Amino acid sequence: MERLVVNSSLQSYTIYMEEKSRFKIPKLLKKEYSSILIITDTNVAKLYSNDIVSSFPHDKVYVVVVDAGEQTKSLDTFYYLHTKAIEYGLDRESLIIALGGGVIGDLAGFVAATFMRGIDYVQMPTTILAHDSSVGGKVAINHEKGKNLIGSFYPPILVLYDTDTLKTLPAREVRSGFAEIIKEAMLADSDLFDRLMSVSLEGLTLEALNLFIYSGLQIKIKLVEADEKETGNRKFLNLGHTLGHALEAKLGYGVLTHGEAVAIGLLFMIYVSERELGASLPTETLIKWFKKNGYINPLTLDMVDELVEIILHDKKTVNQKIQMILLRNLAGPIIQPLEAKKLKSYLQGFIVDGISKR
Ligand SMILES: NC(=O)c1ccc[n+]([C@@H]2O[C@H](COP(=O)([O-])OP(=O)(O)OC[C@H]3O[C@@H](n4cnc5c(N)ncnc54)[C@H](O)[C@@H]3O)[C@@H](O)[C@H]2O)c1
Numbered sequence: 001m002e003r004l005v006v007n008s009s010l011q012s013y014t015i016y017m018e019e020k021s022r023f024k025i026p027k028l029l030k031k032e033y034s035s036i037l038i039i040t041d042t043n044v045a046k047l048y049s050n051d052i053v054s055s056f057p058h059d060k061v062y063v064v065v066v067d068a069g070e071q072t073k074s075l076d077t078f079y080y081l082h083t084k085a086i087e088y089g090l091d092r093e094s095l096i097i098a099l100g101g102g103v104i105g106d107l108a109g110f111v112a113a114t115f116m117r118g119i120d121y122v123q124m125p126t127t128i129l130a131h132d133s134s135v136g137g138k139v140a141i142n143h144e145k146g147k148n149l150i151g152s153f154y155p156p157i158l159v160l161y162d163t164d165t166l167k168t169l170p171a172r173e174v175r176s177g178f179a180e181i182i183k184e185a186m187l188a189d190s191d192l193f194d195r196l197m198s199v200s201l202e203g204l205t206l207e208a209l210n211l212f213i214y215s216g217l218q219i220k221i222k223l224v225e226a227d228e229k230e231t232g233n234r235k236f237l238n239l240g241h242t243l244g245h246a247l248e249a250k251l252g253y254g255v256l257t258h259g260e261a262v263a264i265g266l267l268f269m270i271y272v273s274e275r276e277l278g279a280s281l282p283t284e285t286l287i288k289w290f291k292k293n294g295y296i297n298p299l300t301l302d303m304v305d306e307l308v309e310i311i312l313h314d315k316k317t318v319n320q321k322i323q324m325i326l327l328r329n330l331a332g333p334i335i336q337p338l339e340a341k342k343l344k345s346y347l348q349g350f351i352v353d354g355i356s357k358r
């Protein structure tokens with residue numbers, strides 16, 4: 001079992017990463033809980049929720065299943081989950097288990113952060129992408145005007161990553177998860193970036209996948225430990241998200257996967273870095289890799305005004321100045337303030353020059 005520790009101000013927690021570890025959860029908990037609420041989605045429930053329920057010896061284990069997909073990270077579902085927690089009699093000694101991808105992790109984590117002012121929760125990520133979302137304590141729901149606008153920083157007590165569950169992921173979700181690993185590589189590890197660019201997602205072995213995830217986790221942990229509440233360099237983890245988040249909100253949550261939106265955002269980040277900083281980046285390599293692996297891009301010129309408007313409400317915008325993460329070079333991120341007018345003209349150029357569609 002791979003073990004990584006994340007130091008955080010509230011409590012430090014361990015990430016256990018191992019095939020079939022989902023059956024071991026009771027042994028890894030450091031105390032007895034009065035009851036346990038497993039929050040999961042319709043797809044994951046069918047596959048894995050019984051394994052978790054049956055691994056507990058007692059019967060105060062409840063499961064609430066919500067719809068799968070980004071639109072579930074909503075105020076309505078958040079309220080519904082609080083209602084279920086009250087109905088099942090959860091108290092301050094209860095535990096929530098977030099069993100699923102990043103949607104469930106963010107949503108259930110935010111329920112845990114707010115139920116009776118905060119109870120313990122465990123992240124059990126079941127997607128590749130959730131290596132990113134399960135670590136660092138960012139929990140949130142969406143507002144129709146922007147992603148993750150309602151949320152908190154609230155670390156889990158444990159992350160249990162059963163990589164066996166990744167075998168059932170659809171190809172589109174594999175693609176989505178890799179966008180975040182590519183982001184991490186571009187931020188901090190050019191060798192990892194080269195290794196990523198040399199593989200094809202189809203037919204990737206579980207061993208290779210685990211190594212990529214492990215490398216991504218190490219990069220993420222380093223950044224969140226150094227700046228838990230994102231006052232400085234944690235913002236680097238938003239590489240590709242300025243446009244990515246806006247696209248998700250503009251198209252309607254769930255139309256693009258988070259990773260698909262981030263992938264387009266990474267290409268835009270390169271376009272701006274080249275023009276704003278004179279950076280020389282592996283543009284063609286990345287475009288080719290995205291194309292080879294089936295990433296999609298619905299960006300069109302008529303979306304620009306609305307996208308800029310959404311970006312102006314992003315958490316990284318201060319005093320109408322957009323803080324965009326750019327690269328001076330691979331593994332050389334900086335936070336660059338940009339006026340909306342400038343961002344708009346880059347966005348138009350990105351679409352007209354065709355880099356977004358190459
Ligand atoms: N908190 C953070 O730091 C952070 C970081 C990155 C992303 N996020 C958030 O994470 C979310 C995206 O997460 P995601 O990509 O995991 O999406 P997701 O949770 O919607 O999962 C993607 C799809 O895969 C299905 N699925 C999950 N596990 C499966 C499995 N093992 N087998 C088969 N199907 C499975 C789900 O039911 C869903 O349909 C976004 O809301 C994003 O904003 C948060």
Ligand SMILES: O=C(O)C(=O)C[C@@H](O)[C@H](O)[C@H](O)COP(=O)(O)O
Pocket residue numbers: 132136138147148180230234235237238241315
């Ligand atoms: O952990 C972080 O910090 C990240 O930025 C990770 C991102 O991949 C993730 O999508 C995150 O939810 C974005 O944060 P937000 O504050 O821009 O909502």
Ligand SMILES: [Zn+2]
Pocket residue numbers: 132180241258262
């Ligand atoms: Zn992300």
